[in-house]
Amino acid sequence: MSDHEVSLVQFAVHGALGSHEHVVLAVSGGIDSMVLLHAAAARLERDRFTVATFDHATGPAAARAFASVADECRDLGLTFIGGRADRVLHSEAELRDARWRFLRATASAKRATIATAHTETDQVETVLMRVLRDAGARGLAALYAPTEIARPLIAITRAQIAAYAKHCGVSWIEDPTNASSRYLRNRVRHDLLPALRAVCPTIEAELLTVARAAAAWRRDVEAFVDASDVLTAVRDGLDVRAAAISSLSLEELVVVWPAFAARAGVTLDRRGTTRVAEFTRAARVGARIQLAGGWEVVRSRDALELRALDASSPAAEALAIDRGVKWGNWSFRPSSKPVHPDAMSAWLPGQGVLSVRAWRPGDSMAGRAGGRRRKVKDLLSRAGITGHERKDWPVVLADDEIVWIPGVRLADAANAQSGQSGLLFVCEHHHR
Numbered sequence: 247m248s249d250h251e252v253s254l255v256q257f258a259v260h261g262a263l264g265s266h267e268h269v270v271l272a273v274s275g276g277i278d279s280m281v282l283l284h285a286a287a288a289r290l291e292r293d294r295f296t297v298a299t300f301d302h303a304t305g306p307a308a309a310r311a312f313a314s315v316a317d318e319c320r321d322l323g324l325t326f327i328g329g330r331a332d333r334v335l336h337s338e339a340e341l342r343d344a345r346w347r348f349l350r351a352t353a354s355a356k357r358a359t360i361a362t363a364h365t366e367t368d369q370v371e372t373v374l375m376r377v378l379r380d381a382g383a384r385g386l387a388a389l390y391a392p393t394e395i396a397r398p399l400i401a402i403t404r405a406q407i408a409a410y411a412k413h414c415g416v417s418w419i420e421d422p423t424n425a426s427s428r429y430l431r432n433r434v435r436h437d438l439l440p441a442l443r444a445v446c447p448t449i450e451a452e453l454l455t456v457a458r459a460a461a462a463w464r465r466d467v468e469a470f471v472d473a474s475d476v477l478t479a480v481r482d483g484l485d486v487r488a489a490a491i492s493s494l495s496l497e498e499l500v501v502v503w504p505a506f507a508a509r510a511g512v513t514l515d516r517r518g519t520t521r522v523a524e525f526t527r528a529a530r531v532g533a534r535i536q537l538a539g540g541w542e543v544v545r546s547r548d549a550l551e552l553r554a555l556d557a558s559s560p561a562a563e564a565l566a567i568d569r570g571v572k573w574g575n576w577s578f579r580p581s582s583k584p585v586h587p588d589a590m591s592a593w594l595p596g597q598g599v600l601s602v603r604a605w606r607p608g609d610s611m612a613g614r615a616g617g618r619r620r621k622v623k624d625l626l627s628r629a630g631i632t633g634h635e636r637k638d639w640p641v642v643l644a645d646d647e648i649v650w651i652p653g654v655r656l657a658d659a660a661n662a663q664s665g666q667s668g669l670l671f672v673c674e675h676h677h678r
Contacts, residue, residue: 255281255402255410260289262398268358269295269396270327272349275311278363280318280418281407282399286361287322295361296325298352300345303331304423311419318417327352338429361396364389366454367404371434373453374442378434382516383460384504390461392468471505478549481575483541484510485549491526499523510552512541526550531632546632559638562603565594567669573602576640576652581670589653590675596668598645605641611648611657622651629654642671 259282263269271286273279286295297319301312312328319326329348335341353360372388379385389400399407411418427433442449471477478485486506491499500523504514507522514522518537525535529545536542536555544551560574570579581591594600609622626636631654642650649657652673 251406252410252413255399255406256285256289258402259285259398262396263290263295263359263361266294266359266396268356269361270298270349270353270356270358271295272345272360272362273297273299273315274363274421275299275315275419276363276421276424277411277416277418278365278368278399278404278407280315280416281410281414282361282363283315283318283324284414284416285398285410287324292323292325296327296352296356296358298327298329298349300348301328301330302335302341302344304335304341307419307422311421314417314419338431359394359396361398363399364397365399365402365404365407369400369457370450370453371431371439373457374434374439375430377453380516382504382519383463384467385460386456387461387464388457390457391464392461467501467505471502471509477506477509479509480551480553483551483553485546485551488545488549491550496523496527499526507541507552510541512537512539512552522550532627544632546635547630551635559604562601565600565602565642565671567600571602573640574638575676576602577674577676578602578642578671579674581672583670589651589656591670591672592642592650592652592656593668594642594649594671595644600642600644602640602642604637605639605651609641609648611641611651611655622648625651625655640673 263286269286269290271279271283273283283297297315299312299315302308312330316326316328318324329352331344335344349360352358369389373386376385376388384391389397410416423429424432425436427436439449446452474490476487476490478487484506491502494502500519503519503522503526507514515538521535522537522543525533525543525545529535529550531545531547534542534544540555542553542555544553563571563573565571565578567580570577605622605626607623610619611622611625612619622641623636626632626639631639639654640652641648642652647657653675
């Protein structure tokens with residue numbers, strides 16, 4: 247490798263990272279990441295980046311790699327932060343998830359951008375793995391997809407990395423798992439790609455061309471979603487405005503739903519995408535489907551609501567007569583001033599225990615003393631409150647009797663009456 251080629255690698259690193267206020271370099275101790283560290287040290291100010299290394303606790307090689315990065319940072323005067331797995335990790339997914347939790351926590355504390363040492367060769371392998379998994383266009387973009395992660399070496403091949411390391415005397419620790427056929431990436435790297443290259447010498451270039459086209463398509467889809475008044479982020483997911491997508495065909499819904507879901511951190515596979523697209527076209531209010539990964543979509547009156555299945559409602563809480571109380575996205579406060587009478591205010595009895603909780607299946611309330619009881623679920627539905635919005639809707643109890651459904655209904659006991667002992671409460675709903 248010539249000095250000019252060394253400069254190309256270093257310029258690539260400076261070009262990708264030089265404009266960031268602070269960068270966390272993800273360095274494993276392997277050849278790719280050690281070249282990234284070396285190039286960053288050569289082109290960036292020392293106080294502009296932090297080196298972060300995670301010990302997966304998989305054995306002596308991992309410990310040696312961790313120590314070698316720490317030693318290199320000490321010799322170069324670089325800031326080093328290390329993390330270590332607190333349990334035995336087995337699968338590629340477990341190793342990756344633990345590493346990224348550490349990197350994201352480090353970057354958040356530093357208010358920094360994460361930079362990885364992924365190369366063009368990594369991209370080729372990733373695209374081929376996506377092809378094997380029957381990924382759609384969104385997945386085939388692979389490492390070219392828009393992301394907050396910086397990848398300064400994404401146009402540098404693994405052969406160029408090896409030549410740089412040799413020319414500049416960069417040392418690294420070889421991970422023995424890189425030769426194990428246990429992992430799919432290694433089988434692709436050592437067996438499948440060489441076999442394909444023998445039959446089609448341009449296979450790598452062709453895979454990269456597919457990825458670039460997929461990334462451009464994906465950017466167009468993201469731009470459409472950004473420009474559309476479709477999504478509302480909520481506490482445990484997002485709402486997709488039903489009216490805004492009612493005119494989309496099934497084929498168009500298949501395109502946009504993965505982009506919608508990604509905004510909530512949800513990855514839809516091909517089957518899940520097809521199911522939710524068909525559900526969008528056919529579902530009635532109150533219907534729901536479950537998706538992989540612990541998520542579901544519920545059709546409410548106005549939206550398709552994507553939520554985590556394990557999302558729970560706030561616990562029951564006593565209403566205080568001397569201060570406001572926040573319950574989920576609702577607040578209740580006592581008031582001494584008269585307000586316009588409506589279902590968002592109530593005159594609550596002065597005796598007994600007042601509390602607020604989520605409605606429960608089987609709950610009922612009577613409008614008048616001795617009058618017919620109505621199911622709370624039916625009252626909410628008649629008010630247009632369905633799906634996940636209904637799940638987190640509060641009811642207010644005096645002792646064990648529901649006397650108020652904020653925004654929906656008051657019992658006689660919660661209506662202001664002349665001479666009645668009690669206290670006025672005002673409720674507000676804080677939209678997420």
